[in-house]
Structure formats: structure tokens, C-alpha cells
Amino acid sequence: MTTTVEECTDPVALSLWHPVVAVAELNPQEIQTTLLLGYQISYGLRNDGSLGAARQDQPRVELPVRSRYGYLWVCLGEPRGDVFDIPEAEEADRRTLNAASIMVNTSAPRAVENFLDMGHFPFVHGGFLGVEPHTEVVDYEVTIENSEVWARQCLFYQPQAAASASGGQISEYTYRVPHPYCVMLTKSSPTDPSRQDVIGLFIQVMTQERIRAHNFLSVLDEDSSDTVLKRFQQIIFSQDKPILENQYPKLLPLDPRVEVPIRADKSAIAYRRWLSELGLTYSVIPGDQNSTGQATTGQRSL
Ligand SMILES: [Fe+2]
Numbered sequence: 001m002t003t004t005v006e007e008c009t010d011p012v013a014l015s016l017w018h019p020v021v022a023v024a025e026l027n028p029q030e031i032q033t034t035l036l037l038g039y040q041i042s043y044g045l046r047n048d049g050s051l052g053a054a055r056q057d058q059p060r061v062e063l064p065v066r067s068r069y070g071y072l073w074v075c076l077g078e079p080r081g082d083v084f085d086i087p088e089a090e091e092a093d094r095r096t097l098n099a100a101s102i103m104v105n106t107s108a109p110r111a112v113e114n115f116l117d118m119g120h121f122p123f124v125h126g127g128f129l130g131v132e133p134h135t136e137v138v139d140y141e142v143t144i145e146n147s148e149v150w151a152r153q154c155l156f157y158q159p160q161a162a163a164s165a166s167g168g169q170i171s172e173y174t175y176r177v178p179h180p181y182c183v184m185l186t187k188s189s190p191t192d193p194s195r196q197d198v199i200g201l202f203i204q205v206m207t208q209e210r211i212r213a214h215n216f217l218s219v220l221d222e223d224s225s226d227t228v229l230k231r232f233q234q235i236i237f238s239q240d241k242p243i244l245e246n247q248y249p250k251l252l253p254l255d256p257r258v259e260v261p262i263r264a265d266k267s268a269i270a271y272r273r274w275l276s277e278l279g280l281t282y283s284v285i286p287g288d289q290n291s292t293g294q295a296t297t298g299q300r301s302l
Contacts, residue, residue, distance in 0.1 A: 005038055006207075006208075007039050008039070008076070010280065011077065012180070012280045012281070013037055013205070013280060013281075014077030015077045015079060016075065016179060016180065016181070017082075017083045017179075018036055018075065018076070018204055018205060019203070020041070020072045021072050022070055022071055022097075022101060022214065023045070023070055023071060024097075024098065025098070026044065026051075028046070029045070029047060030044055031043070032044060033056065034204070034212070035206040036074060036204065037076055037205055037207075038207050039076060040055070040057070041054065041056060041063070041076075042059070051067055051072050052065065053072070053074045063075065063076060064079050069200075070096060070097065070216070071216070084148075084182070086184070086198065086218070088196060088198045088218055094219065095218070095219050095220075095221055096216075096218040097226060097229065097230070099232075099233035099237075100215045100230060100234050100237060101212050101213070101214045101215070102212065102213050103210065103211070104211050104241055104244050104245060105210055105244075105245045106209065106210075106245055106250050107205075107208055107211070107252055108203040108211050108283050109181070109251075109275065109283050109284055110252055111201060111213055111244055112177060112180075112181065112183045112201070112271065113271060115175075115183045115201050116175055116177070116183060117265070117267075117268065118156045118173070119265075120243070122134060122135045124239050124240060125236055127159055128160045128235070128236060129236065131157070131159045131168075134157035137156070140152060140154040140155070140266065141153050142266050142270045144270065148176060148177060149175075149176070149177035149270050149274050150174070150175065150177075151173075151174070151175040151176075151266070151267040152174050152175075153172065153174075154172065154174070155171070155172055156170070156171055157170055157171075162189075162197060162221075163221070163229050163232035164189075164191050164219075164223065164224055166190070171187050171188065173185050173187050174187075177271055177274070180275055180278060181283070182200065182203060183201050184198055184199060184216070185199050185200075186198050187199075189219065189220040189221070191221055192220050195220055198219070199216070199233070201213050201216070208250075208251060208282060208283045209250040209251065209283075215234075251283060252284045253272075254272050254286055255285070255286075255288070256269070256272065256287065258285070
């Protein structure tokens with residue numbers, strides 16, 4: 001097993017854009033440091049408003065950076081394309097903010113899978129995102145589209161689906177995994193059911209077993225203060241954190257024989273297979289080619 005401070009050599013992970021900080025939380029000229037894929041990096045906001053980042057062992061080499069959706073994104077290698085698109089976030093009447101950036105002792109794929117899992121709502125988020133005896137995860141659709149994992153028609157009874165919700169409702173979620181370490185969902189907005197709120201978990205992979213989860217929010221809510229919006233997300237995530245930190249192994253096994261899936265894990269099965277097909281090795285326990293083939297067969301039987 002690799003140690004948690006080993007520098008990443010996985011070309012797939014190195015070519016990704018990684019979220020590092022909410023730009024609104026940066027002070028001009030203040031240099032901050034963090035870990036990204038096991039590398040110590042420095043980053044900051046210049047006086048002219050531009051962003052910069054560099055590895056601490058190569059301070060003169062500027063890393064590729066982007067500013068999107070309120071975050072600084074950094075690539076440690078040669079980026080393939082741009083940061084993924086979030087069409088909803090371009091709409092002018094939305095509140096788009098970082099609800100929290102929270103350190104968790106787990107791997108990024110474990111956090112992505114937890115985010116995809118509705119089955120834990122009544123047990124971990126009782127009174128908010130679920131409540132007993134409404135525990136059933138009804139069947140939903142999972143597809144791979146444009147090299148992303150999508151799960152649609154995910155229905156669940158929620159006593160308080162959002163900070164602005166005033167009573168229980170059946171929520172319909174659409175999940176999207178556009179990046180191995182980023183996941184988001186859209187759900188109908190309590191204030192305008194014809195439109196969608198977006199909640200994302202953009203994960204900074206500090207090491208294979210330690211992350212900083214940036215909780216992206218883009219919602220239709222004219223009434224709640226930033227503090228109320230953030231607090232709701234922080235309560236939800238504080239309920240997930242101990243669950244995540246107690247999962248073993250921390251790295252996500254991609255061999256489908258290692259953890260036996262149930263129907264509610266359909267999106268997780270697709271996610272694991274997708275990671276295998278991408279050839280990702282950082283933060284996972286790779287399966288072999290044969291076992292990937294078996295995953296394909298298993299998925300069809302669900
Ligand atoms: Fe959760």
C-alpha cells in the first residue's frame with residue numbers, strides 16, 4: 001500500500017483540473033499552501049486579480065490555473081480540455097457560493113460514492129434528507145453520456161430537502177459525475193419547482209486518503225441568507241464526515257468482486273466501472289481487466 005504522502009504519478013489524475021480554494025476566500029497578495037495529489041503547492045491572488053499556483057519544489061514554474069464556479073482550479077500536468085461545464089451556474093438569478101471546504105480522512109472516490117447514495121438519507125440525515133420508514137430507493141436510470149456518469153429519476157421522500165423547504169416532499173434528483181473526483185446533483189427548487197437547484201462536491205485530493213471537500217451551491221433562493229444556506233449544507237456534511245472516515249479500505253476498490261453491490265448501488269457500480277475505463281489509479285485499488293469485464297456482466301443483471 002502506498003503511503004499517504006507519496007506524490008502522485010498517475011497520468012490520469014495529473015491531467016485533471018483540481019479545485020483548491022474558493023476564490024472569495026482569498027486575500028490579495030496572501031500566499032497560501034496546501035497539498036494536492038501529495039504535492040505541496042502554493043497559490044494566491046495577485047493585485048491585478050489574476051490567480052497563480054506553483055509546486056513548492058518548483059516555485060518558478062507556473063501551474064495551469066482556471067477560475068470557474070467561484071473556485072481556483074489547478075492542474076499539475078498537461079490539462080486535457082477545460083473544467084467541465086455547469087450550464088445552470090451561468091444563470092444570472094442564482095445564488096452561487098462555496099458552502100464549506102471541509103477536510104475529511106477518506107479518499108475522493110469514497111466521498112463521491114457517498115454523495116451518490118440515497119440509501120443512507122433516512123439513517124444519516126434523518127429529519128432532513130430522509131426519514132424512517134421512507135427508506136426505499138426505487139429503481140432509477142444510470143447512463144454514461146459524453147464521458148460522464150449520469151443517474152436520473154432518483155426519487156426520495158425528504159422531510160426537509162433544502163434550507164428553504166417548508167415541509168416534506170418527494171424530491172427528484174439527477175446525479176452527474178463529470179470528473180473522477182467531482183460530483184453534483186440537481187433537484188427541483190423548493191422556491192421554483194420548474195427549475196433546478198445544484199449542489200456539488202468538488203473534491204481536492206490532498207492525498208489518496210485525505211481530501212478537502214468543497215461544497216458548491218447554486219440555488220434559487222431569494223430569502224435565505226448566505227449563512228443559512230451554508231449552515232444547512234454544513235449540518236448535512238457534518239453527518240456524512242464520520243461515516244466517511246469509518247469506511248475501510250479508504251481507497252475505493254474497483255474490482256467488483258471486492259464489495260458486493262445491491263440495487264441501490266447502481267450508480268456506484270457505473271462510477272467504479274467508469275473509473276476503471278479511465279485508467280485512474282490514484283485513490284483507488286485498481287481491478288484487473290478481467291474483473292472489469294465481470295462488472296459489465298453484473299450491471300446488466302441489475
Ligand atoms: Fe450524506
